[in-house]
Amino acid sequence: MRYTQYTRFIKEVIVDKGGGKSSASGRSSAPELATRDERKLRTRSSLLDAALTLMQQGRSFTSLGLREITREAGVVPTSFYRHFRDMDELGLALVDDGGATLRQLLREARKESAPVSDIIRRSVTIYKEFLLERHMHFMFIAGERSGGSPVIRSAIRNQVNLFVLEMSQDLRRFNFLPHLSTATLQMLCGLVVNTMLNAASDILDMPPDEPKLEQELLDNFVKQLRLIFLGAISWKEPVAKPAA
Amino acid sequence: MRYTQYTRFIKEVIVDKGGGKSSASGRSSAPELATRDERKLRTRSSLLDAALTLMQQGRSFTSLGLREITREAGVVPTSFYRHFRDMDELGLALVDDGGATLRQLLREARKESAPVSDIIRRSVTIYKEFLLERHMHFMFIAGERSGGSPVIRSAIRNQVNLFVLEMSQDLRRFNFLPHLSTATLQMLCGLVVNTMLNAASDILDMPPDEPKLEQELLDNFVKQLRLIFLGAISWKEPVAKPAA
DNA sequence: AATGTTTGTCAACAACTGTTCACTGAAACT
DNA sequence: AGTTTCAGTGAACAGTTGTTGACAAACATT
Numbered sequence: 001m002r003y004t005q006y007t008r009f010i011k012e013v014i015v016d017k018g019g020g021k022s023s024a025s026g027r028s029s030a031p032e033l034a035t036r037d038e039r040k041l042r043t044r045s046s047l048l049d050a051a052l053t054l055m056q057q058g059r060s061f062t063s064l065g066l067r068e069i070t071r072e073a074g075v076v077p078t079s080f081y082r083h084f085r086d087m088d089e090l091g092l093a094l095v096d097d098g099g100a101t102l103r104q105l106l107r108e109a110r111k112e113s114a115p116v117s118d119i120i121r122r123s124v125t126i127y128k129e130f131l132l133e134r135h136m137h138f139m140f141i142a143g144e145r146s147g148g149s150p151v152i153r154s155a156i157r158n159q160v161n162l163f164v165l166e167m168s169q170d171l172r173r174f175n176f177l178p179h180l181s182t183a184t185l186q187m188l189c190g191l192v193v194n195t196m197l198n199a200a201s202d203i204l205d206m207p208p209d210e211p212k213l214e215q216e217l218l219d220n221f222v223k224q225l226r227l228i229f230l231g232a233i234s235w236k237e238p239v240a241k242p243a244a
Numbered sequence: 245m246r247y248t249q250y251t252r253f254i255k256e257v258i259v260d261k262g263g264g265k266s267s268a269s270g271r272s273s274a275p276e277l278a279t280r281d282e283r284k285l286r287t288r289s290s291l292l293d294a295a296l297t298l299m300q301q302g303r304s305f306t307s308l309g310l311r312e313i314t315r316e317a318g319v320v321p322t323s324f325y326r327h328f329r330d331m332d333e334l335g336l337a338l339v340d341d342g343g344a345t346l347r348q349l350l351r352e353a354r355k356e357s358a359p360v361s362d363i364i365r366r367s368v369t370i371y372k373e374f375l376l377e378r379h380m381h382f383m384f385i386a387g388e389r390s391g392g393s394p395v396i397r398s399a400i401r402n403q404v405n406l407f408v409l410e411m412s413q414d415l416r417r418f419n420f421l422p423h424l425s426t427a428t429l430q431m432l433c434g435l436v437v438n439t440m441l442n443a444a445s446d447i448l449d450m451p452p453d454e455p456k457l458e459q460e461l462l463d464n465f466v467k468q469l470r471l472i473f474l475g476a477i478s479w480k481e482p483v484a485k486p487a488a
Numbered sequence: 489a490a491t492g493t494t495t496g497t498c499a500a501c502a503a504c505t506g507t508t509c510a511c512t513g514a515a516a517c518t
Numbered sequence: 519a520g521t522t523t524c525a526g527t528g529a530a531c532a533g534t535t536g537t538t539g540a541c542a543a544a545c546a547t548t
Contacts, residue, residue, distance in 0.1 A: 058393065058394045059306075059393075060304065060306045060307075060391045060392055060393070062303075062304040062306055062307040062391075063304075063306040063307050142390055143390050143391045144391060145390075145445075146386055146387050146389075146391070146442075146445035146449070147304050147306075147387045147388060147390070147391025147392065148304055148391065149302065149303075149304070150302045153449070154449075157449075184467070187464055187467050187468060187471070188471065190464070190468070191439065191468045191471065191472075194438065194439065194442045195435065195438065198390075198438045198442075201389075201390035205390070205397070205398075205401075220431055220434070223428070223431050224431060224434070224435045226475075227431070227432065227435065227472065227475040227476060227479060228435075228471065228472065228475055229475070230474075230475040230478055230479060231470075231471040231472055231473070231474035231475025231476075231478075232471060232475075233478075234474055234475075234477075234478050235471060235474060
């Protein structure tokens with residue numbers, strides 16, 4: 001029993017750290033496998049990676065099979081059940097990882113506190129870097145957001161809503177558009193996030209190494225954001241009932 | 245040979261009409277099956293309907309199987325090949341139907357020519373009616389837009405881009421935002437269409453018969469459009485190079 | 489050192505998949 | 519009339535799927 005608790009502890013710690021550089025750098029650079037839980041987590045994440053890899057090859061998550069994933073991960077099909085009850089549970093794990101990526105994006109953007117000039121262009125730069133580095137997470141989120149199984153779809157929606165909420169709170173904190181009501185601010189952020197994810201789909205779907213087209217898509221993205229914030233600036237709240 | 249040509253002709257005529265009221269109303273109200281080509285088209289569209297029905301039950305198109313569809317359609321699996329080479333081809337047919345729906349939406353919106361007051365609210369009303377009436381097409385387009393197989397995904401993207409283009413031309417024709425360059429107008433329409441499809445996903449994913457929530461989503465949608473057009477109104481084209 | 493726990497493996501299963509081929513009967517053509 | 523065309527059928531195939539249970543070896547616990 002105590003062992004089980006310990007396992008859970010390790011799991012949470014390592015999983016939550018979410019991807020600090022290379023997985024086992026620090027103590028021993030030897031490729032030897034240390035504790036049992038570490039190895040379990042290793043195959044677990046190799047299952048997750050296998051799913052993402054297959055998706056990168058054009059498949060959608062919902063169409064992936066259990067055996068297909070274990071094959072790609074290099075383990076026997078039955079091993080799957082040591083980590084996930086079924087494909088849905090693996091999908092939910094991917095949603096969590098994607099959510100963590102989103103939150104980290106927000107944290108990164110928060111560092112660029114000073115709302116000086118060209119805040120949009122800079123945010124987009126951060127976003128672009130994130131997009132390329134973690135492209136598989138974004139592909140999964142943007143792709144299954146309104147396509148996959150109902151369970152996963154609603155889980156993604158939750159994560160995205162959470163992201164929207166957090167973003168709107170950040171804008172409030174930085175006094176970014178003080179004349180907007182909270183509801184309007186959230187509506188704004190929802191619009192921005194949707195635009196962001198749509199852009200992600202577009203950009204990640206490109207044939208690779210086409211910098212011209214990529215720049216075009218990015219410019220269009222920036223232009224859309226500019227227009228949105230322009231609208232936000234000149235927004236007037238309805239006068240019926242001022243926020244209490 | 246001549247028979248084959250005739251078949252093609254009938255196909256195009258009936259398929260292109262895209263859904264005028266009930267399929268065979270007008271001459272004989274008897275439910276008897278007339279010509280051979282008509283019956284072929286009937287099972288063809290019952291295959292398409294079967295796919296849509298299964299999707300309505302929460303499945304994504306990419307995860308559907310050939311046998312599953314023929315089962316739902318009430319024909320034997322081998323019949324499938326009389327109509328489509330494989331699932332991708334059926335998917336493309338669905339994309340075409342969806343595109344036709346989009347074009348019809350545009351045609352409907354065009355009737356409301358007068359750009360008087362509250363044009364957004366009225367357009368949204370038209371959209372909502374369309375959305376409910378043809379919900380399966382929208383579900384398919386919005387769902388597989390960035391999820392399904394690469395072939396279908398790019399086909400959808402083409403249709404959506406076409407829709408965006410046509411919409412921007414309409415706005416030009418009605419002199420709607422004359423101070424915008426063509427490129428900006430297209431960017432605007434792209435933004436609107438993305439917002440539209442995202443709203444479609446949200447609305448169609450709701451638990452049925454929740455008018456309160458539905459109204460909330462619709463209001464949010466209208467609010468987003470308002471903000472977008474507000475931004476479009478106060479948009480200033482960069483002064484570097486005025487459109488030649 | 490002895491005992492319990494657990495990750496991964498192996499073999500096997502019933503069910504289902506996409507696809508093939510030859511065939512039927514009715515509609516369409518000559 | 520006789521002949522051709524063709525949508526839909528039925529049986530069969532090799533391959534794949536998700537899932538089960540028993541087992542081995544490495545590890546953790548006492």
